[in-house]
Amino acid sequence: MLNDYIKPSILWTDVEDRIDATFYRTDFVVSLDKIFKNLTIPVLPNRQLIHELTDYTANGSFESLKKNVRYTNETGIPMIRGKNLKNGVLDKTDLNYVTDDTYRFLKKSELNAGDLLFTKTGTLGNTIVWSEYFGKATLGDNIFKVRYKNGINPYYIHAYFSTDYGYKWVERFAQGGVQPTIIKESFREIKIPVPDITIQDYIGNKVKRAENLREEARILNEECRNEFNKVLDLKIDLKKHAFLVEMDDYKTISSNPSIIYTTKNYEMKIAPQYYHPRRVFLLEQLKKINFNTKKLSELTNRISSKSSVNSLPYVGPDCIDNTFGYLTPVPANIKTNTVKTQKDDILFCRLRPNLNNITICDMENIQASAEFLQYRINKDFKYLYYLFFVLRHPFTLYQIVDTAIGDRPRVDEELVDDILIPIIPDETMANINKNIKKVLFNLRLSNQLTLEAKRDVESLIEGNFDESKIIEVE
Structure with missing residues (x-):
């Protein structure tokens, strides 16, 4: 029977025989117990649906793991960590890799198609279903691997955990404050509606x-x-710190020079960031390619359309997918001026470390953080998506990545305007x-x-x- 006290913090109910007060938080009792009790479809504890539940630590003691787990470079086998599960998809931008011997040692956390991955510590309840597309991989710490029984669709379970109902059950069984976690036994008790x-x-x-x-x-x-890459044929690795800068009047091999002094005319800019060695080096390489280049400012117009309207969906740097540049607006809750966009505008975030957060507005009526520069393509250049693609390419980003300055490092907007875009054969651009x-x-x-x-x-x-x-x- 629900307590009729005005806004109680907890309720006494006959739902479960438990002593932890958090379990009986008002919103849990009202939004879970009351609703789930009246469902016409079966509601079962997770343990009745699970065939196998395991994690990284099931492979041995901490001492054994420390002794046998060896990391390597990208030629190794991916190890999936909690940070690689974002918004229901696998994010491969920051993977760890382990050796073949380590992979064989971690046999209990080998990943197979159909396994549900569930983050159990920190940001709780992020899930993906491991696909055959993802290939060979092993499980890192802070994630459960769940194999469900026949008759239970793991993609349905994934969809369930993405709902507020699924998350509230996760939150209800969580332990800890700053770094919440959910243990195996609690995970097994989460209630799940099981339709036909x-x-x-x-x-x-x-x-x-x-x-x-x-x-x-x-x-x-x-x-x-x-x-x-094949058309451009730039055979350089700009990720390396050591590189050669060689010009008519200056030559150095250095791992970390601060600026390059040269009599070459780079439009007579005074600011030192224009002459960072990696930028100068790349600009020199671009002179050697077989195609013309045009500045971003020659292909687009930079728009200044500040807006104080706070009712439109909002796009900040964190709303842009790192892999593809795809944007997902969120409900507005903004107190400062923003950028009001039009469909097909390109948004370029000039705040480091978010320089790769570049997107195309593929919908009308959204507002964006003022950290974005807003570009609108000229009518005489017809390859909007090619331009967007090139702006996200490392070839472009390394023209500006070392030039961000300030307490919150930003790239000067004129440097972004000056980004060089290769005008490759029309058929390839198309x-x-x-x-x-x-x-x-x-x-x-x-x-x-x-x-x-x-x-x-x-x-x-x-x-x-x-x-x-x-x-x-x-």
Whole structure:
């Protein structure tokens, strides 16, 4: 029986025989127990659905792990950590790698298609389903690997954990404050609505199709990268600290020179950041390619459209996918001026370390952080998506990455205007333009399907799921 005291912090109920007060927090009792008690579909504890639950530490004692786990470079086998699970997808931008011997030692955390990964410490409840696309990998610390029984669709479970209901169950069983965690025994007790397998598959297949679209986008993006690199044929590794700067009046091999002094005319800029060695080096290499280059300012107009309207969806640096530059606006809650965008505007974040956070506005009526420079393509240049692709390429970023200055390092807007864009053969630009446009289309559709799956689970719990939709699909 719910306590009728006005806004109590906890409630006495007969839901579970537990002594921890957090479990009986008012919002948990009202939004979980009261609703789940009245569901017409079975609600089962996770332990009844799980075939196998394991993690990194199941491979041995801390001493044994310390002795046998060896890290290596990108030629090794990926180790998936909690930070690689973001917004329901696998983020490969900051992977660790282990040796073959380590992979064999960590046999209990070997990843296979269909395994659900669940972050158990820190940012709780981020999930992905491991796909055959992802290849060979092993599990890092702070993640559960869950293999569900036959008759349970892991993509449906993934969609469930993306809902507020799923997250509240996770939060309810969490322990700790600053670094919350959920232990195996608590994870097994999370309540999960289990509809008929046809409904699970209907919802889960949306998530799986979204994953397939992202994989197609990844392949297309990689093909564009390879095509561009082959045409440009710049045989340099700008990630290395040691490089050669050689010009008519200056020559040095240095691992960390601060600036290059030269009589060459780089438009007679006074600020020292214009002459950072890596920038000078790259500009010298660009003079040797077989194609013309144009400044960003020759292909676009930089727009200044500050806005104080706070009702539009908002895009900050963290709203942009690092892999593809795909944007996901969030509800506005902004107290400062922003940039009001138009469809097809390019947003270029000039705040380090977010220089790679470049995106195209593929929707109307959004506002963006004032940390973005806003560019609108000229009518006489028809390859918007090629330009967006090149701006995200390391070749471009290394023209400016070392020039950010200040307490919160920013790149001077004139330096961004001066970025050189290769004007490669028209046929190649057209092909890259077409494929990158397809990449962003796939990602938008993938995001739509993921949201639909989430809403389907919520409708199922709230009693208004329309089963006729399943018949229509069949």
